Amino acid sequence: MRVFHFASAGFLTFFLSSANAQAGLGEAAGTVTTDGLYFSASVVPTAYGTYTDYVLTLPNGGTVDEYASGGVVFAVSWQTPGRPDLVHLLGSYFTDFQSEATPPGRGVRRAPPTVDESDLVVVSRGHPGAFSGQAFLRSLVPAGFPLSDLK
Amino acid sequence: MALCFAVAACNQRGGGGNTSSGTSSTTTISGTTTTAPSPATGAVTTTSSTATASATTTSSSVPTGNAETPAASLTNVATISVDAGPAALTTGPNAYIATNTPYVSVTLCAPGSPTNCQTIDHVLVDTGSVGLRIFASAIDASLLAALPLETDTNSNPVGSCYGFVDGYMFGSVRQADFQVGGEKVANMPLMAIADAGVFSTVPTSCSSGGGSNLTGVKSFGANGVIGIGVMPTDCGSACTFPGGYGAATYYDCPSTGCGAVVPRRASTTAPFQQLPNPVAAMSVDNNGSIISLPAAPNGGQATMTGTLYFGIGTQSNNGLGSAAVLTTTTSLSPQGVGFLTAIYNGVSLNKSFLDSGSNSYFFVDSTIPTCAQSQLEGDYCPISSELLSPTLQGQDDVSASAAFTLNNAQMLASNRYAVLPGIGVNPSLIGTLNAYPHSFDFGLPFFYGRNVYTAIEGRNAGGVIGPYFAY
Numbered sequence: 001m002r003v004f005h006f007a008s009a010g011f012l013t014f015f016l017s018s019a020n021a022q023a024g025l026g027e028a029a030g031t032v033t034t035d036g037l038y039f040s041a042s043v044v045p046t047a048y049g050t051y052t053d054y055v056l057t058l059p060n061g062g063t064v065d066e067y068a069s070g071g072v073v074f075a076v077s078w079q080t081p082g083r084p085d086l087v088h089l090l091g092s093y094f095t096d097f098q099s100e101a102t103p104p105g106r107g108v109r110r111a112p113p114t115v116d117e118s119d120l121v122v123v124s125r126g127h128p129g130a131f132s133g134q135a136f137l138r139s140l141v142p143a144g145f146p147l148s149d150l151k
Numbered sequence: 152m153a154l155c156f157a158v159a160a161c162n163q164r165g166g167g168g169n170t171s172s173g174t175s176s177t178t179t180i181s182g183t184t185t186t187a188p189s190p191a192t193g194a195v196t197t198t199s200s201t202a203t204a205s206a207t208t209t210s211s212s213v214p215t216g217n218a219e220t221p222a223a224s225l226t227n228v229a230t231i232s233v234d235a236g237p238a239a240l241t242t243g244p245n246a247y248i249a250t251n252t253p254y255v256s257v258t259l260c261a262p263g264s265p266t267n268c269q270t271i272d273h274v275l276v277d278t279g280s281v282g283l284r285i286f287a288s289a290i291d292a293s294l295l296a297a298l299p300l301e302t303d304t305n306s307n308p309v310g311s312c313y314g315f316v317d318g319y320m321f322g323s324v325r326q327a328d329f330q331v332g333g334e335k336v337a338n339m340p341l342m343a344i345a346d347a348g349v350f351s352t353v354p355t356s357c358s359s360g361g362g363s364n365l366t367g368v369k370s371f372g373a374n375g376v377i378g379i380g381v382m383p384t385d386c387g388s389a390c391t392f393p394g395g396y397g398a399a400t401y402y403d404c405p406s407t408g409c410g411a412v413v414p415r416r417a418s419t420t421a422p423f424q425q426l427p428n429p430v431a432a433m434s435v436d437n438n439g440s441i442i443s444l445p446a447a448p449n450g451g452q453a454t455m456t457g458t459l460y461f462g463i464g465t466q467s468n469n470g471l472g473s474a475a476v477l478t479t480t481t482s483l484s485p486q487g488v489g490f491l492t493a494i495y496n497g498v499s500l501n502k503s504f505l506d507s508g509s510n511s512y513f514f515v516d517s518t519i520p521t522c523a524q525s526q527l528e529g530d531y532c533p534i535s536s537e538l539l540s541p542t543l544q545g546q547d548d549v550s551a552s553a554a555f556t557l558n559n560a561q562m563l564a565s566n567r568y569a570v571l572p573g574i575g576v577n578p579s580l581i582g583t584l585n586a587y588p589h590s591f592d593f594g595l596p597f598f599y600g601r602n603v604y605t606a607i608e609g610r611n612a613g614g615v616i617g618p619y620f621a622y
Contacts, residue, residue: 040394059389059392059394059395060389060395060396060397061389061485062397063485079485079486079487080487081387081389081397081398081482081487081488082314082360082389082396082397082398082399082400083314083316083319083360083361083362084360085356085359085360086359086360086361087355087359087361088359094361097361098361098362101317101361101362111317111511111513111529111576111578112316112317112513112578113316113317113361113362114578114579123579124316124361125316125502125578125590125592126316126487126502126590127279127280127315127316127380127489127504127506127508128279128280128281128313128314128315128378128380128385128398128399129281129380129382129387129397129398129482129487129488129489130480130486130487130488130489130490130502130504131314131316131487132486132487132502132589
């Protein structure tokens with residue numbers, strides 16, 4: 001993968017981590033910029049009619065996509081060498097994901113976490129060096145959005 | 152039923168380094184003996200015939216040893232045991248039997264000391280990760296104290312985070328003289344998982360991926376993990392600049408607490424900084440490894456022993472022979488490193504991989520019923536065993552059959568065996584969305600009855616440059 005060197009980004013990352021607005025899933029599309037700064041990522045939006053796909057490219061070459069419609073982020077997806085920061089990407093839905101992804105007895109048979117609730121859906125897969133996944137809110141997905149388009 | 156807790160007790164033949172037979176025997180509790188297939192002779196010999204790497208329970212014919220490399224000198228082997236796991240799993244509350252989990256023993260010594268050493272049993276052999284990570288709780292206190300902490304340019308200790316798909320490990324980076332089988336690496340960095348003091352607080356950027364904080368032998372299922380996947384180091388170029396992170400994250404850990412993310416060089420020779428792939432860091436036999444396990448009957452068996460060979464085409468016991476070589480995606484690929492394409496039911500799944508650290512096949516097939524029992528949620532329970540026929544294809548367009556018999560998980564689980572062939576899990580719990588559209592994860596059951604080769608990225612392994620899997 002290509003590596004983008006952001007020598008000063010280390011400082012930026014830690015300065016923002018303690019005081020950044022809630023961003024990610026379910027939040028306003030404008031918060032994608034906040035995520036871009038937090039991840040030291042370039043942000044490239046592409047409009048597709050009913051939704052916009054914001055592609056964040058991380059310094060390590062990984063990518064995060066944030067999909068917004070009607071000014072709200074309804075889905076995120078990732079393809080990264082390390083696990084993504086789901087605290088930021090899932091925003092207020094991280095707690096939900098965490099409790100669903102670590103049910104008791106999971107330690108006996110380890111498996112990729114999936115969440116399938118009435119609103120929140122999260123899928124995570126891969127292995128070190130190659131992780132990917134998607135998360136979306138059923139209530140916010142625009143009509144006709146092909147879920148298979150989530151990268 | 153008697154279970155084998157210690158590798159030594161289960162192992163009927165040591166090491167497998169004898170080329171005149173070259174096989175690792177397995178004696179199960181029931182007394183049945185099966186023999187693992189043996190890799191072909193390597194490039195060293197030119198006249199011997201090639202041993203086939205086929206899935207068979209009969210003795211495979213193996214070439215006689217080369218007079219120039221007598222059996223006793225072949226040290227590139229270690230015994231693999233698939234058993235119920237370390238004692239911590241099978242005792243106390245919430246005890247359980249590890250299933251389809253390959254273990255090896257490793258020896259750690261304080262650098263330069265021939266006596267301050269410990270052999271740690273039941274370390275998970277993992278082709279899906281890179282680096283050696285041992286729970287601090289599994290290391291004798293007197294040895295742990297003598298393993299120097301790696302330090303950064305601030306002269307502070309270095310901490311490290313490593314994420315797995317379902318959780319994360321955080322700990323100190325220490326150095327040890329390391330040995331596995333007959334291979335040694337001096338001053339090799341490793342993670343002491345859940346180490347004490349400043350390392351007992353996990354940085355938020357480590358836990359932010361979610362999942363379980365893997366702090367204990369019981370919850371993880373092993374005393375540690377030896378990651379021998381395709382990457383030469385655990386982070387590669389992603390960790391070589393300030394703030395940079397990838398599969399691993401390294402931290403500056405002064406006494407006030409771990410904080411800044413620090414750069415670490417990706418070196419497979421001393422002086423190390425990142426955790427190296429232990430195989431890549433060996434002085435010889437360092438281009439890859441082979442996991443060789445015997446086949447198991449569909450009903451499972453209590454335990455199994457096999458062999459981990461170091462090097463591909465470097466000795467008389469680790470040649471490629473007739474194995475199909477499937478190259479994987481590289482660290483330059485956008486989707487990440489180490490992927491093959493699986494073709495299943497006519498669909499191409501381009502994020503597929505072979506993973507000895509997974510204990511099942513993970514794939515989606517909505518036509519196969521899943522088990523009703525809650526503790527087997529997601530496991531496949533076909534009415535009767537059925538043959539499934541995925542094909543695997545490399546980036547080099549080489550294809551090979553990956554067919555296997557899928558068994559009923561509930562029937563297998565009832566035997567309380569550690570070896571459960573043909574176990575499959577549907578990781579997608581979502582009805583309307585195929586949440587696993589691109590991936591078929593071939594876990595340890597794929598390795599039964601095969602020699603599976605893992606070649607390290609950038610290394611010439613038997614004439615083909617890694618990364619690749621071969622079988």
